[in-house]
Amino acid sequence: MNTTTEAGPGPDAALGTRERIVRAASRLMQRQGYEGTGIKQISREAGATLGSVYHFFPGGKQELAAEAIRHGDQEFTDILRAALDGTDDPAEAIAACAGTVAEALRASDWVDGCPVTATSIGTAERAPDIQRAAAEAFARWRGLVEEKLRAAGFGEESAYELAHTVISTLEGAELAAQLARDEAPLLIAGRHLARLIDSYR
Amino acid sequence: MNTTTEAGPGPDAALGTRERIVRAASRLMQRQGYEGTGIKQISREAGATLGSVYHFFPGGKQELAAEAIRHGDQEFTDILRAALDGTDDPAEAIAACAGTVAEALRASDWVDGCPVTATSIGTAERAPDIQRAAAEAFARWRGLVEEKLRAAGFGEESAYELAHTVISTLEGAELAAQLARDEAPLLIAGRHLARLIDSYR
DNA sequence: CACGCTCTAGAACGAACGCTCTATCCGATA
DNA sequence: TATCGGATAGAGCGTTCGTTCTAGAGCGTG
Numbered sequence: 001m002n003t004t005t006e007a008g009p010g011p012d013a014a015l016g017t018r019e020r021i022v023r024a025a026s027r028l029m030q031r032q033g034y035e036g037t038g039i040k041q042i043s044r045e046a047g048a049t050l051g052s053v054y055h056f057f058p059g060g061k062q063e064l065a066a067e068a069i070r071h072g073d074q075e076f077t078d079i080l081r082a083a084l085d086g087t088d089d090p091a092e093a094i095a096a097c098a099g100t101v102a103e104a105l106r107a108s109d110w111v112d113g114c115p116v117t118a119t120s121i122g123t124a125e126r127a128p129d130i131q132r133a134a135a136e137a138f139a140r141w142r143g144l145v146e147e148k149l150r151a152a153g154f155g156e157e158s159a160y161e162l163a164h165t166v167i168s169t170l171e172g173a174e175l176a177a178q179l180a181r182d183e184a185p186l187l188i189a190g191r192h193l194a195r196l197i198d199s200y201r
Numbered sequence: 202m203n204t205t206t207e208a209g210p211g212p213d214a215a216l217g218t219r220e221r222i223v224r225a226a227s228r229l230m231q232r233q234g235y236e237g238t239g240i241k242q243i244s245r246e247a248g249a250t251l252g253s254v255y256h257f258f259p260g261g262k263q264e265l266a267a268e269a270i271r272h273g274d275q276e277f278t279d280i281l282r283a284a285l286d287g288t289d290d291p292a293e294a295i296a297a298c299a300g301t302v303a304e305a306l307r308a309s310d311w312v313d314g315c316p317v318t319a320t321s322i323g324t325a326e327r328a329p330d331i332q333r334a335a336a337e338a339f340a341r342w343r344g345l346v347e348e349k350l351r352a353a354g355f356g357e358e359s360a361y362e363l364a365h366t367v368i369s370t371l372e373g374a375e376l377a378a379q380l381a382r383d384e385a386p387l388l389i390a391g392r393h394l395a396r397l398i399d400s401y402r
Numbered sequence: 403c404a405c406g407c408t409c410t411a412g413a414a415c416g417a418a419c420g421c422t423c424t425a426t427c428c429g430a431t432a
Numbered sequence: 433t434a435t436c437g438g439a440t441a442g443a444g445c446g447t448t449c450g451t452t453c454t455a456g457a458g459c460g461t462g
Contacts, residue, residue, distance in 0.1 A: 033323025035236035049441050077344040111325055121322050122234025124312055135380045164386050171372025178338045185365050192366040196397050250411050
């Protein structure tokens with residue numbers, strides 16, 4: 001049976017076992033990376049057992065990590081979409097998005113960076129599934145920004161290229177902010193991206 | 202005795218043992234991350250023994266990783282300085298730097314990303330020494346760009362903020378290029394950074 | 403020659419790793 | 433009630449991890 005309603009005290013206790021495992025994997029790999037996170041640690045944190053993990057993810061750690069990346073992908077997709085939907089002006093929306101990310105990063109005491117990046121880095125040679133899931137996440141985010149820019153009247157090429165740089169810069173600035181334990185890189189990046197976008201009007 | 206002249210066939214065979222260990226550690230962690238790289242693998246790759254590794258780095262893996270990051274820091278510092286010294290125009294120099302990074306990334310078949318990022322990510326909670334070394338690398342790079350911008354007549358605040366975004370964007374674009382196995386993100390980022398810099402003249 | 407010091411060499415330790423395996427539980431169905 | 437299959441449970445496998453430890457090699461100095 002699938003214990004969809006769990007009495008335990010965990011944060012995701014009301015979720016199904018599979019979902020709890022994915023969330024724990026995503027959160028842990030976001031902080032410790034793929035190699036730094038053990039399957040047993042994930043199962044412990046999720047309030048599940050090793051048997052359950054391998055029941056839902058017979059492909060083992062790689063399959064679970066790919067699913068965790070898709071979870072992180074969805075999380076940032078929601079944040080990005082919310083920012084883009086918040087205003088008609090793409091420049092303003094991107095700056096707002098940078099602010100949201102900065103806030104979340106600070107709130108986690110500079111520990112929770114980008115889950116997709118943290119999980120996928122260093123796995124290039126050994127786990128192509130993980131790389132593919134991460135590349136798809138980046139592509140989706142870029143597509144969202146590109147669509148917004150085109151809807152705002154930007155030319156096709158400008159929109160495509162700007163969307164690339166928006167995602168690259170946000171990603172890099174989050175990394176820099178995390179390392180420096182300071183939200184300045186993200187806030188500055190947000191302002192600069194807005195300025196860059198405006199220069200194409 | 203220190204075998205400063207080694208007869209072995211390795212690439213760094215002519216270097217001292219300590220230097221060979223640092224280079225092997227830097228290269229391996231650049232590709233596999235901190236947790237994904239073992240001390241024994243490093244010693245094997247360096248043509249050294251475990252005893253030598255712990256002789257030169259009594260602080261163990263963490264101390265070695267911090268030194269590897271400083272090595273990677275120096276590598277990119279050289280690349281960046283060469284680009285900045287290549288022309289008086291900071292915008293042009295940054296675009297050229299992006300091109301150099303893209304070329305190197307492609308030449309490694311998209312495996313050799315930023316050694317500092319790859320080594321330091323995911324170590325926030327467990328290895329503060331590594332985080333500090335990485336943060337110092339970012340700060341040094343930013344300082345180089347900032348200095349160049351000020352020398353070119355940019356205002357103090359503009360130079361400081363632009364330097365932040367230049368480093369963030371280069372870092373993020375390298376990540377994106379590596380994931381997509383495509384140098385486009387880096388080349389686009391180079392052009393956009395040049396445009397952004399020019400907009401402050 | 404003897405001593406000391408730096409460096410090399412690798413066996414061995416306990417712990418943790420990813421994963422396999424069998425056993426059991428329990429609601430749904432017949 | 434008897435049966436079945438999804439889900440849970442965790443002991444145990446072989447391997448690798450980071451680290452420690454002792455032994456010895458090769459050189460300069462007294």
